């Protein structure tokens with residue numbers, strides 16, 4: 001094993017992480033095996049991997065919701081034992097409070113993120129506007145489409161003001177155009193505030209369009225199959241990108257990593 | 263083509279039916295059912311069964327009126343409502359926290375479960391003589407009777423309510439480092455409110471049973487006593503009048519809960 005990659009520029013360090021779940025009457029289900037990767041301060045890392053390989057599970061460990069069976073997880077150099085400060089987690093499911101309006105659901109993020117009371121309404125209003133949810137402030141989640149709920153959930157995450165954002169397929173329920181627009185907004189916020197992001201997606205093109213670096217996982221148990229640095233200048237224009245040799249190289253490489261039999 | 267006819271969504275005649283008939287409103291249909299039942303009863307008493315056995319609506323209305331005038335209606339109704347309501351409230355206040363606690367203490371819950379179910383399954387009306395002995399023939403014994411009738415409903419429902427809270431919501435709160443009090447306020451309590459309201463709905467009838475049974479066994483006031491007394495004097499009209507009043511109380515209380523539900527559970 002090489003020397004630990006811990007350095008001051010790392011927001012998160014995952015080293016030799018392994019996670020398994022007990023199964024009654026059977027041996028434990030090994031979900032994550034010896035996974036190591038880092039996320040720098042202000043870095044945007046995309047994670048791709050086959051369904052069921054353990055991506056969500058790794059995020060749960062990073063957010064302190066689940067404890068690992070082996071390895072270390074450091075956030076700002078601190079071992080994660082309970083939920084770390086200012087790490088925001090956007091679940092794969094929207095997890096909105098059904099009894100709270102859209103306004104209230106987003107406000108919860110601001111409240112728990114320590115936004116002063118008097119600043120909350122303006123922050124929430126601007127987020128609702130940015131997410132294209134104007135007019136639905138007083139609606140309840142049941143009256144929203146899946147994609148709208150996902151955007152509310154994104155609003156709550158942003159209102160929480162996390163410096164490390166764990167995003168589990170955040171745009172999975174959106175149509176192509178909305179996905180592009182939300183991605184652009186996310187990049188804008190990310191660039192302005194130098195946040196760090198771990199972004200799980202099944203969309204290779206989306207990963208290349210957004211990320212600085214892409215970590216590819218193997219099928220379960222998740223191992224790091226490959227890591228790519230995305231050498232494309234920002235802002236990345238989609239139509240220019242498509243003709244770019246680097247873009248095509250990455251797409252094909254990740255594609256073949258994911259198609260590899262295990 | 264035959265297949266084209268089949269696609270027609272609804273024959274035009276059927277579409278119009280609902281809008282022409284006053285039957286389309288629930289209130290109208292309920293009123294019709296009510297008058298039909300009353301008329302059938304009145305008819306039966308007139309032509310089929312001697313009214314000594316089952317009285318008749320007109321007699322009951324007259325009795326109600328005279329009771330209203332001489333104050334006996336209020337005298338008996340107020341005390342029964344008070345007993346039932348106090349028992350219901352006490353059941354909610356004791357049963358709900360117990361249920362929440364048991365849901366969070368699986369060991370304790372597991373241990374106590376057979377005993378809870380045993381007590382729940384016990385015909386608690388049989389406790390009435392004991393309660394008269396313990397708590398006297400006054401208000402307290404009846405309140406305790408309705409309390410024992412309803413407390414399990416609140417306990418079991420709130421326990422089930424807590425168990426069915428979406429674990430993702432709790433995880434989400436934890437991922438934002440929400441304190442347990444905040445989590446209770448934002449997740450736990452809103453999640454069990456529907457269960458508590460449902461308990462109130464079920465509890466209305468049960469608490470009235472508790473109060474009335476207590477009165478039947480030993481008291482000098484209340485609708486239970488009035489029914490008992492009327493029965494002893496072969497006054498079937500008195501018995502039915504008491505029953506009608508009890509039914510109206512239950513219906514009004516149920517309507518009140520429905521109003522609260524409509525306001526509080528708008529998110530559903």
Ligand SMILES: Nc1ncnc2c1ncn2[C@@H]1O[C@H](COP(=O)(O)OP(=O)(O)OP(=O)(O)O)[C@@H](O)[C@H]1O
Nearest residue numbers: 021029031050051052053054055056057058092220
């Ligand atoms: N609480 C749990 N108990 C037991 N097994 C679990 C639990 N959570 C996840 N698993 C198992 O771990 C594996 C990985 O799950 P995970 O949700 O991390 O996958 P994923 O990579 O996020 O998949 P997807 O892309 O479909 O969201 C799955 O096989 C799942 O069955």
Ligand SMILES: [Mg+2]
Nearest residue numbers: 055056092168
């Ligand atoms: Mg997942």
